[in-house]
Structure formats: C-alpha cells, structure tokens
Amino acid sequence: MSPLFFKLFFLVTFLCLTGHNAVALAQSPAPNSSNIEIDNEDLNEKATESITASIDSQFGIIVENMANVLFWEPVKAVPIPLIVIILLCGSIFFTIYHNWLNIRGFKHAIDITRGRYDNPDDPGEISHFQALTSALSATVGLGNIAGVAVAIQTGGPGAVVWMMLIGLLGMTAKFNECTLAMVYRKVRPDGTVDGGPMHYLEIGLQERGFPFPVAKCFGLVFAIFCIGGSFGGGNMFQANQATSAVRGMIGDRPGLDWFFGGLLAFLVGLVIIGGIKRIGQVTEKIIPLMCGIYVLAGIIILILHANQIPEAAVLIVRSCVSPEAAYGGFIGVLVQGIRRAVFSNEAGVGSAAIAHAAAKTDEPVREGMVAMLGPFIDTVVICTMTALVVIVSGAYNTPEAGKGVEMTRWAFSETLSWFPTVLNISVFLFAYSTMISWSYYGEKAWQYIFGTTKKAIIIYRILFLGFIVLGAVASLENVITFSDLMILSMAFPNIIGGVILAPRVKVLLQDYWRRYKANEFTVYE
C-alpha cells in the first residue's frame, strides 16, 4: 500500500465519520421513474433536474451531519457555536495582547504597503503590496457582495455592526497568524516559499514544548479543513453565486447550472492544470480595478441616497441592540454577523497566511502588519458599503430582491440601472480569482499531507475542478453551510495554536516596534 493511498484512506475516513449518514442516503432508491411516455427533451430536462436534486440532497445530508459536529453549541441556553466563541474570544485576545496594534500600527502598515521599506534583495517572491493584493484576491469576492446580503437577510441590519466589529478585531488575529507564517516559512533554494499555519503549528508548537504527535496533529487538522475550505468557500460558494449571477442575467435555462459549472471548471483548469499562467496573471491584475469600480459605484449610490444614510445607521444600531425575534434575537444576529464577516475576511482562519508568507522581507512583523489591512479593506470598507447600499435601497426587506448576490444586484440596480452588467462581470472575475487563489491554499495543505508528487497534485486539482461543478448545481443553503463549516473550522487549530504561539510574536513585535520608533529602519522610497 503506497503512502499516498494510506493518507487518502485517512482523509476519506475522517470525512465519512463527520458525514456518515450520507452513506445511508446514497444507498436509498433513486427518485421514482415512471413509464409514462413523454417527449425526449422533456425527459432529458427532468433527468437533469432529478440528478441535480439528488446530488443536492445527498450533499445536504453530509453537510447537516458535519454541522452537528463542527457547529456544536456548548451552552444550551446560549446558542452560539463553539467555533464562533473561539473566533470572537481569539480576536479579542490578540487585540488586547498585542496592545491594540490594529489602531496604533495602522499608519505604519500603510507606509509599508506603499513600498517605503521594500528591499528588493530580501528573500521571498513578492512585494508587500503584491502580498496584500494576493491575499485580498482570495478574500474580496462573493463574501463581500453576496455574503453581506445573506448576513442582512438572516441576521437583519444589526448584523452589520458585528461584521464591522469582528473586522476591526480580526485585524490583529490576521497580524498574529501572518507574522507566524513568516517566522516559520521555508525559503527554497529556487527562491520560492513554503509557509502557512500547517508549518508554524507543527514547528512552533514543538518549540513551545509540545510533543511531535500533538504538534503534527494540529498541522494535519488545519490542513484537512483547509482542503475542505478550498472546496467550499474558496470554490463551491464562488461557483454557486457566479452561476446565480448568470441566471439572473439571462434567465433560468435547463442545464444552465451544469453548463456554467463545467465552463468555470474548464477555465480554472486552464490555469491550474493547463499551466496557462497568463490568464491568472491578467485576472489578478484586473481585480484591484474591479474592486475600485465596485466601491466607486457604492459611493455614488450612497451619495445619491445621502439623506437616507442617518436613517440606515439608526436602523443598523437599533437592530443590533434590540433585534427582531425573526432574526434569532441578539445571539442570532451576533452569530450571523461574525460568521459572514469571518467568511469574508478569513481573519483567524489562517488562509491568508499562506499568501503573505511569500512576501519579500526579512522582518516577519512587517508582513504581519501589512496583512492587518486585509480585514479592514475587506470588511470595514467593502462589506459595510455593500450593507449600506442594500439597506438604503430597501432591498433587504423587498421579497422580490431575491437572495444572496441577487439581492445585492437588485440594490445597486435600483439607482444605477447599468450596474448589473458591471456587477455580473465583477462577480465572475472575483469568483474566478478567488478560486485560483484558494486552489493554491488547498494545494499547499494537500501537499502537507500527501507530499509533492505529481500524482498527488493532479488528484487534488481534478477534485478541485469537480467541486466547482458541484457548487454550481447545489443549493445556496447547503453550499453556504458546507463552506462555513470548512472555512470557520480552520480557526479551531489556527486560533488555539496562534494563542499558544502569541508570546513569540509579542517578543518580535516589541523588538520591531522599538527599532521602528528609534528610526533604525532603512527607507527605500
């Protein structure tokens, strides 16, 4: 039995243990077939719908079972999933422990990102600015456009406050994890870099006195959830909402889900299997422009509705402190706000640390500070803007506005009739770039478990493309739950490990800050 097979067996066993009931459903009889004669086209259409419904329901059962385990609520009287408690407490801890670095280090973080301290001879692959762009291309996406609409839909306008708050606190969580990724990264002789939570958990925890099996276990659990996250939020959610955007644009057609899912898989496959890097390069470079257009359109709408903003702000604050029962009360709003914010900015999740580890610098703290800007741009700026547009346009309480990305499109098109076309292009490009970035994160985690052999890598890439098609055909609810499960669960090992390793970061930060205040750094610009 080869080691690769051995490890695949473990991964499948793990996933089956969390979703064992799916097997029972898989063995259940196929949907009823009738002997009534109908024309071929109708039959094909019904067969496609039946396959789609069957896949979606089986997927739903797996997701439900996984949710029971991973979204366990430890205190019955207060229905907050354990992972949300960990994310909230972790972010508060990092912010206090690093002495409100998200505020005191903000200006310095901007200076670093501007290239003030960029030394081209430092080890690494990309500049600070490029590292931030790369991490943002994975986080800025449908979480900001569709996720915010979902948060308001399920948690009410008050969820926005919690999104912003966790966005601000998450800045220091991001700082902690990205600094650690830099400290424990491996620079290969060819100049490329290998880093991320699986490495800092494995090596760092051993340095803190944990035995090898425990440290390795942290790394492995993170890697398993990261692979899941790359199939969920980094893939299925994007494919699902991009398909939804196309459906909104051209109307629902039979087989559209399969066709568009296949097309997306083909286009992603061109880069990750075909090796056509030019497509990925162009997309990555267009993303900041699309972000700019999106934010600009939002600002125009908010200026045109300026008189409604105070009213919207009052509504947001009022719904936050005394939310309606329909949204699950105070706790329901809090949980929704945190889930959607973390899903969008991935602070505490550890994914961005894989991208930031590639930065050209020999100062780990410096890259950590650049990473801090990620949740700010993603959540405090872009998500809040989307939320305000959804609220001032009235989309959040208009049933015909639809769900997710459809609601956001409706909200923007109320004021800017030409915007849906731009939004659809943005949705496609955001989804595409997020999928490419997440395929890299997932592959790094996959390599951590299965090694760098050609066979192992190609298996992952084919699975990744398969999940794109699955995401396009599955329902939004199932996709969101699965994506949340995987991405948020990455925070279990990452935040617990991050807290254990925080003293190491603190020592580095104090030394760095002292040198910064003493003007000891060389300025290159």
Next chain:
Amino acid sequence: MALHASTVVVPIDFSSASASAINTGLEIVENPSQLYLIHVMLPLETMSPGVLLGDVTDVSRTAKVTTALKKLAETHNATDAHLAVTIGTPGLEIADYAKREKADLIIIPSHGYHGLKRLFLGSVAERVLRHAPCRVLVLRRPD
C-alpha cells in the same frame, strides 16, 4: 571491497543529508570533476502568488539554484564538479541525468522529504533505485 567510480551523480536537495552525500562522493572519486551534482525543481505552480503577481519564472528559479549549487560545491572544495538543474519528478530526472552522463554510481540519502519518514524509504530514493541505469549507493539516515 572499496567502491570505485569515475562518474558519480549526487542529487542535491540542500539538506544536511545531501551535503554528507557530497562528502561520500568525494571519498570515492579521484578528483571533484568526476562529481555530477543535480538539483531537481518541482514544476512551477501557476496559481502561486510569485507567478501571478511577482517575477518568479523557471529562468529566475534556475539562476538562483545554480548560484546555490556553486556555493555548495565551493564549501566542499569541489568547484570543478559538474552542476545541473532540471525541472520535473526528482527520481526520474536523477535517473535520466545519470543515463545522459553515463554515470557508474548514484549516491543518494535515504530520507524522505515529508510524511511517514520512519516507515518508508524516501520516495525519491525509491524511484532512483527503480530507474537508475547504474549502481546506487543509498546512505542511511543518521538517526
């Protein structure tokens, strides 16, 4: 029986184990020019940040590895050693290189890069053993 070889291939992954393989090679050959050091790079990941946004290319990677190989050879007083950098599956590339250079010995450490190191022979060493056109000397892990 003393081991004699006049064309010795030593795969280099820049670990301490591959450095000790160079020393073993130097003990076997008559002069360093009979040593053939090869480093095999994994294919470029087209979705990595360095490729998408930075300037990481196969040319830039090859230049960096060649410099590192030269430095390594210098530290072992083997500046006359032949150096090669290729891209592909390490085990196969090493065996191909040995064929091209008509090597009569390959010296490789037994360690794996990853995974269940204590249970399995390194996958690279295993593949070299299977595909090598000549004798292969597998060095034990120090532990």
